[in-house]
Amino acid sequence: MTRRKRTALPLSQQPLPVTLLAKARSPLAIVLGSPAEVRHVLAELSGIEATCFQLDHFQGERLREELATANCSAEVCVLADLWDLPAGFASVLYLPARGGERELKIDMIEQAYHILRPHGLFLVWSAYEDEEFFPAQLKKVFGKVHLPPQEGSRSESSLLWCVREGDRPRRRHEITFQVKIGEGPSCRFVSRPGTFSYGRFDDGARALCEIMEIEAGDRVLDLGCGVGTNGVFAAQRAGEHGYIAFVDSNQRACTLAALNARANGVAKFDVFATSTVEGPEPDSFDVVLANPPYYANSTIAQMFIRRAKQMLTPQGKFFLVTRQPRELGDLFLETFGQGDVVENRGYAIMCS
Ligand SMILES: C[S@@+](CC[C@H](N)C(=O)[O-])C[C@H]1O[C@@H](n2cnc3c(N)ncnc32)[C@H](O)[C@@H]1O
Structure with a gap:
């Protein structure tokens, strides 16, 4: 099979596939998607009762704003797992x-299965995927996949x-x-897709943990904690009188940080x-x-620096x-007036 389809237009600028318009039923769950994409879908499926699932609170808040601006009424739920939504979606x-x-x-395919009612419909609308990925994965979970017609419109061709x-x-x-880390005890961490970093300890995180200075009894804030590795290593040094605050915008990461800390x-x-x-x-x-993310033109890293200053004692x-x-x-x-940069493992650790 060599029908590899890559369309340049984002979904938010494409007409909804006619199959999607014909088959979507209330109650509908919309899984992930950018705020513009979800708003576009809901505007076209007017009157449908919808719940929007997101993993990240930042995305969830942007989506709520986008829907409010467009006068679309839908509930936005930010949860660690899609299957935390009640089962019963049509x-x-x-x-x-x-x-x-x-x-x-x-x-997401696996979890979507479990929130559908019997004979409920799962639709994947994707403008750019390698067309072999989704049919194969959907077949594993649902058994049978309805493929787009080969000669369909651009949008239609990407709906399964x-x-x-x-x-x-x-x-x-x-x-x-x-x-x-060094001579410290070995720790086990559970990671799940959609969290940083999935399946392995990040090299930057290791560079940070080797340089950080933690005293017994310290109160430590792990900002953008991911699955909680850095805070857990800090806790080993802070001891029983220490305290760790894990902070992340990703709800799944927060759930895992709690699980791993315990x-x-x-x-x-x-x-x-x-x-x-x-x-x-x-x-x-x-x-x-x-260990801030690199996306969003450093805006998250900048926010982390400003908020870190407000959170610290003098x-x-x-x-x-x-x-x-x-x-x-x-x-x-x-922000801090002074600081050092320490090089470790090819990373810069900015310390103040
Ligand atoms: C590069 S990862 C670092 C994860 C972990 N600390 C480590 O070192 O492996 C950056 C983390 O920041 C989180 N993040 C992104 N934007 C955020 C925000 N606005 N507020 C809090 N956390 C955020 C991401 O979800 C991600 O877990």
Whole structure:
């Protein structure tokens, strides 16, 4: 099979496939998708009762704003798992991200099955995928896949659909990895698709953990904690009187940070699911750790720097690992007044 289809237009600028217009039924769940894509779909399916699933609070908030602006009424749920939504949807529409993580796509297909009512319909609308990926994955879970007509319109050619028949056990996609820093004890971490970093300990995180300075009894903020590795290693050094606040905008990451903190014996901790670092007490942390994402033109890294300053006590220490010290250097100095850069494993750890 060599029908490889790549369309240049984003879904939000394409007409909805006629099959989607004809087959979508209330109640509908829309899985992921950008705010513009979800708004576009809901505007065309006017009157449909819809619930929108997102993994990240930042995306969830942007989607709520977008829907409010367009006067679309739909509930937006930010959850760790799609199958945390109540089962019983008549249709589920998945809008996979351009170039998104393969394992997350497999996981969403698996979980979508479990929120459909019997004979419910699962639709995947994708403008750019390798056309062999989704048919094969859908077949594994749903048995039978309805492929787009070969000579269909551009949009029509990227819609696939399946019907939920029978039942199947829930299959969790996750990878557990084991990490040791220096002479410290070995820790196990559970990771799931859609979280950083899936299936392995990040090199930047290791570079950060080798340099960070933690004293017994420290209050540590793990900013953008992912599955919680850095906070767990900090907790080993802070000891039983220490405290760790794990913060992430990704709800699945937050769930895993809690699970991993408990499993690795972190004595005192809280997890805050937030995209604006709301929740932890300002001016109260001895150490803030950050390994910010590189996307969004460093805007998240900049926000992390500003919020870290507000969270630290006057003597508190900030450690941020990056491959882009030049982009962040000015803001770092402006915010903290002084600082050092330590090189480790090809990364820069900005310390103040
Ligand atoms: C590069 S990962 C680092 C994860 C983990 N700390 C590590 O070192 O492996 C960056 C993390 O920041 C989180 N993040 C992105 N934007 C955020 C925001 N606005 N607020 C909080 N966390 C955010 C992402 O979900 C991701 O888990």
